[in-house]
Amino acid sequence: MDTSYLDLGFARVDVDREARQGVPEVVYGPGKTAGQIAGIVTALLHHNQGPVLVTRVGADVAEAVGREVPGGHYDAEARLLAWRPAPQRTFALGVVAAGTSDRPVAAEARAVATTIGLATTAWHDVGVAALDRVLAIKDELRRQDALIVVAGMEGALASVVGGLVACPVIAVPTSTGYGASLEGVTALLAMHASCAAGVTVVNIDSGFGAAMAAHRLDRSRRDRP
Amino acid sequence: MDTSYLDLGFARVDVDREARQGVPEVVYGPGKTAGQIAGIVTALLHHNQGPVLVTRVGADVAEAVGREVPGGHYDAEARLLAWRPAPQRTFALGVVAAGTSDRPVAAEARAVATTIGLATTAWHDVGVAALDRVLAIKDELRRQDALIVVAGMEGALASVVGGLVACPVIAVPTSTGYGASLEGVTALLAMHASCAAGVTVVNIDSGFGAAMAAHRLDRSRRDRP
Amino acid sequence: MDTSYLDLGFARVDVDREARQGVPEVVYGPGKTAGQIAGIVTALLHHNQGPVLVTRVGADVAEAVGREVPGGHYDAEARLLAWRPAPQRTFALGVVAAGTSDRPVAAEARAVATTIGLATTAWHDVGVAALDRVLAIKDELRRQDALIVVAGMEGALASVVGGLVACPVIAVPTSTGYGASLEGVTALLAMHASCAAGVTVVNIDSGFGAAMAAHRLDRSRRDRP
Amino acid sequence: MDTSYLDLGFARVDVDREARQGVPEVVYGPGKTAGQIAGIVTALLHHNQGPVLVTRVGADVAEAVGREVPGGHYDAEARLLAWRPAPQRTFALGVVAAGTSDRPVAAEARAVATTIGLATTAWHDVGVAALDRVLAIKDELRRQDALIVVAGMEGALASVVGGLVACPVIAVPTSTGYGASLEGVTALLAMHASCAAGVTVVNIDSGFGAAMAAHRLDRSRRDRP
Amino acid sequence: MDTSYLDLGFARVDVDREARQGVPEVVYGPGKTAGQIAGIVTALLHHNQGPVLVTRVGADVAEAVGREVPGGHYDAEARLLAWRPAPQRTFALGVVAAGTSDRPVAAEARAVATTIGLATTAWHDVGVAALDRVLAIKDELRRQDALIVVAGMEGALASVVGGLVACPVIAVPTSTGYGASLEGVTALLAMHASCAAGVTVVNIDSGFGAAMAAHRLDRSRRDRP
Amino acid sequence: MDTSYLDLGFARVDVDREARQGVPEVVYGPGKTAGQIAGIVTALLHHNQGPVLVTRVGADVAEAVGREVPGGHYDAEARLLAWRPAPQRTFALGVVAAGTSDRPVAAEARAVATTIGLATTAWHDVGVAALDRVLAIKDELRRQDALIVVAGMEGALASVVGGLVACPVIAVPTSTGYGASLEGVTALLAMHASCAAGVTVVNIDSGFGAAMAAHRLDRSRRDRP
């Protein structure tokens, strides 16, 4: 069998994922107690060599887990708890966020990507209502290996950036906005309907998903000489 | 009573609308026979002084109506049938369309506006996936009294144009696109969630509604010295 | 470059917007700390001449910001914090609200419009279930340069007012109501489907968006002799 | 047992419905062959005394059924095929339709109501964009025992009429309109969210349902001395 | 003018509604302060003869209003505050509720109806999953002048009752249930799609709307000799 | 490996499914040419012992396939093409349909079930608007091993039958109806929200899915002594 898992009773830890996909299984925090998280993290640290991450975890739980499993680092804006960050590789990942309200999602994308070894640069408050803010960083954007575009409301930034650069663009709709924003559904649909060819989309508010998509890009490049 | 109407049996014609709003009632073509349209048009021509318009009418019906009520002009792309166009006024209305598929809606907006006396200029195929197409006409856009922005898919052009100009921007979502475009609903929602302040929106594919909104702008300006 | 911005680290302030659109960038309050708001407001006051506004801000945050940046005025019903209001111009803007529950949205529209220099008049509790309340103010409505119509539930007031007046009508659906109101989505759709030609619509509960649309109308008029 | 039915093999005819509800079962035409319809109608004529109706039936099928079951009358606009109309009673039912496109639905309501014995009056093209068309018939509307209001688009006519009269108002949303009308769903939701208290609603395009609701009203009145 | 209103500054009271529709304007509680409610109630009591009602009001607010306007009665389950109940008339209104969770909505329907003078009878917990509970009261249901059917989840009770009785059936979908119930939207749609002809529907959770529809029925009967 | 498939180039036939689930893979007709269907059917007949079925196939295609693969039987109402029907087993499956428009879906359920060896009985036109039609067959329904309930519109029949019997009830929503029926989505949601415990649901119009669910029931019973 080329995959195996560890049964902790309350969870089946996929300890083979690191071998299969290059990064150990990432723990989704909501709905788990500090004790359960600590147990899973301990198992992952023991059976893998790479970074271990817990996403969407509040400060209180993070502190409780940290007491049981020392050596972790907590990023409050990203709500990410992590141990054993990977050494930085040469993959240049840009994170572009449309508004100040999109910062937490962008922060999660950046923190996850950095922890698993990607070199990230972030630009905030780059909305299309003032195009100069986009155009001013056009050359920098073009120097990235891939871009994560984080935007709520109508999500137009994904189309604009997608048209400016040649590299992979991963769009993250956010639940920013009110009324017709429909808690991110409008941005998700709009990004799919984008007139910029080849833009791909992940789930609403999923900075984590975007970072993992970037990881796949990097992994694919390294696997080929 | 400051309003009155004419009862044709199959329709109540609002012959007072010209006095009330500056343009005679406009006839919505679908679901009416050529005979009914001809009857309403005849009444409107008789009881009003200004232009008489029938929207969304196919070539066959237009020809049949034209035989009964001479003097009309039919615009096939706009699907507009019109009599007695108003003399052109000084209101400069720009019509900007995102893609070639948005042309029929833009054509309706332009034809209606021209018929009721606005001076229109149109730009087609100005999608945000190639920003230079927008930036190249930025100065021309800024010289307009108002802009109608026609876009389907994700509708991002409304946000981008809305951020570039100071004048009123009337956004028309179109049913262009497929899948996540949801026949124009995505563009409608996205235009409402737009990060560009003060952009207003009309119904999906309603070039007519946008032109009438522009008419209200012009009317308001003329009413005040 | 004809546009520029100021990078405060946590935000990129579009200090050129006043030159471009006639009003400095307006700060959207939710998700920002009092310190961040104060920083942005200070920058805007320094780099622009006109009014500086913060929308959707609660009393507590408003007070904290006020301690750091003196001279502001807080409107509790509108939840608007503002400095350096513009001198009143001759543009007559009417704000008509359907029910008492629609007051906060109407208040935001009026407060924003007044702060940027429009002369506003407001009518409240003008629902179509008692048409006399509408008909009684018909002549006053017709004396306005533009009207903002604020209504939740089925939003029928927009159609009724749109049919009575010739000036621009900006409809604001509100999240008033329950059940089939779908938190404003029903009113938004209904206003778009309105049988009154040329009515335009802004986002749900966006008194701010309606006021900015009115600003564009005023700006367009002033730009032309 | 106080109810019984007749099994024709392809259908179970509820021959007891006349005793239970005052009108024989009404046949829904779509999906049935002319032969099946003729069979059901023959059974209903035989086992009941009152009117027998087939709704939503095209001219071709109506003619074929008519050849097998003589004595019927076909109303092409209402698409109703009927035998043995009931004598007219004193219940005064008004049918008010907003636009010319709503005529077929209003015609179905009126034809069904007339066939089952109600005295109907109809007004067409009474949209709220020209309030005078509504106000002009206010007194006539107030003389009805009940009103059916047929409207598509935003359905505002139901609210306006509901506020003018004291009698029961049955609103019928229609699939008239395009874009944000969502094939009648917007009108249905808007009529439910109506600010006029006590308006009730039936299914989209269901002139039949509205007429049957009126029948229940009439039946309830007659049952009580 | 045959209608008039009273302007309290924060509200326009439709004091003519009693003359127009037989019951004074009913006050919708949410979003109003105790002081505002007291003001409106005082005006209504002064300018009308009939019952004055405030709906959806909590115990705290009810008590505060009661201190300012004595003589009212508060029904906690119905959340209704009322003054000057009308003498009972001979109209027999049945209220049938599907589950125990539907009680508050049924209570509102009954309390409003009773206050405006209808004679009501209520049956609770009459779900179709145990048909005997419905069949057991069939004869009683058939003795009513009209029925209000309150049901959440799939709303099937409206179809079943609609098929059993000949009188008007007013269906009230409730937000009872979870998941696929979609907070009442499923029941609302299902009640409209009902196979029982002539059932009408009001807004989700609107016991008030159903009672007012019953009032219109009663009013219509009394107006005709 | 305990599963295997056959690669025909244009399709991978799951020839092991009979061993795994007791019935060979069933061919979904739409989108396949007569030639492709004939190829798959030939392979299935060759590699399996049991019945081979093609669903949702029109008469023309069925005839063309039949010329290439003799021995099949075509059921026009069910649109099912089948070879080598299984011998009938003792599992008694009832199929109950609400209206005559639901017949084709019920026919598919019955034809598929019969072909794979279940003993089926069908009742048509058993709507809840005439409860006696349901109550009259109550005892027969209770004698079945499982029931398939086919209903469109509001789907109330599933709740009513679910409350009457103890055996498994498989509900099939159909796209019958118009307007608020939303092409079957309303019935699907309503069936899920059903107040009758333990009713399960399959996809809209999927008579096939319901029959296969019944096959799983029968299979489970036979597997255990």
Place this chain on the structure above:
Amino acid sequence: MDTSYLDLGFARVDVDREARQGVPEVVYGPGKTAGQIAGIVTALLHHNQGPVLVTRVGADVAEAVGREVPGGHYDAEARLLAWRPAPQRTFALGVVAAGTSDRPVAAEARAVATTIGLATTAWHDVGVAALDRVLAIKDELRRQDALIVVAGMEGALASVVGGLVACPVIAVPTSTGYGASLEGVTALLAMHASCAAGVTVVNIDSGFGAAMAAHRLDRSRRDRP
């Protein structure tokens, strides 16, 4: 009459359900007071012989009810309160859950099933992102008489398990996940669209409904020799 109920004033207890369906009526906790629950439970215990269950009840209410009606057992994870559990029968029911967040729903399914006498086995954290976790238990799954599959997010586990086993598969979508998960609606729709034939679905988060569906399976098997 073959069914009867007990009227407690605030509820009509269906005391005949045990005779009709093999298990007494199950009490749905939300919206009922501890006193009401105790009253219903007492009546059910008195008029039936089998297990009495209250679902979705919190610890506080459970304790209060327990003080009034001794002998019950409370399962905190399942939020189930139960008296007089049935002796275990030979029906082997497997419960498979996709993620740790789906545990509460799986726990409800298992606790209800165990209480009514089914022999249950549960597997947790069996997501399809690590197929080995599914494949490792394939043989165990195939030994069950029926399977309940609990999954949120995209619900793919239902398709995968449905393809592996021949027995009945009851899928329970859960509200696990965020964004595009739409609180379980996506999983519900996806499970219906499943490519695995014969999978049936119950309401979102309804572990109870799935267990009752399994009860129907068991009941059907026992009824036949």
Place this chain on the structure above:
Amino acid sequence: MDTSYLDLGFARVDVDREARQGVPEVVYGPGKTAGQIAGIVTALLHHNQGPVLVTRVGADVAEAVGREVPGGHYDAEARLLAWRPAPQRTFALGVVAAGTSDRPVAAEARAVATTIGLATTAWHDVGVAALDRVLAIKDELRRQDALIVVAGMEGALASVVGGLVACPVIAVPTSTGYGASLEGVTALLAMHASCAAGVTVVNIDSGFGAAMAAHRLDRSRRDRP
């Protein structure tokens, strides 16, 4: 200016896109005449060096265009018309499709990718209802640089493949299926809610979008040494 375009009157051709993104602008066929397509293609061939593609074009239009612009190749299954295909590069792109109905979308993805120079391999009919079909190609899938997964219905294949491989996975939901599939919307939502981390999604039926996303991956790899 680093971008420029060519104005053909009916279209603005983005002739700079090849320099900016590595592939000339791709022409979207629907809504354009053969003459317009020929004009745009001629301009693109003249101003660029790389491949020129027209998507979603029927056989008739393709033939007409081919007569005007020789040298093109038409792929009927993919509905793609192309000139001057790029030489094949070393990027290995796998295309995996769930069902035979998904073939046209997979064909578009493959044809576009091949034309722009990627080395593609395709697997069809790899549904998760027979996992062996997926597992049998696991090793081949792991040898690809990126994978496009095409699936309708519930779209579960994206989760399963996403969990098996480490490379980028681009999921394409298709409009295959009926009922709860909601014309691809269910698959789109389900793919976003996928439990496999780092899967990205493009628009419904957009084989073109997926191929362009793969192009971005390849481009990014080549740009970096």
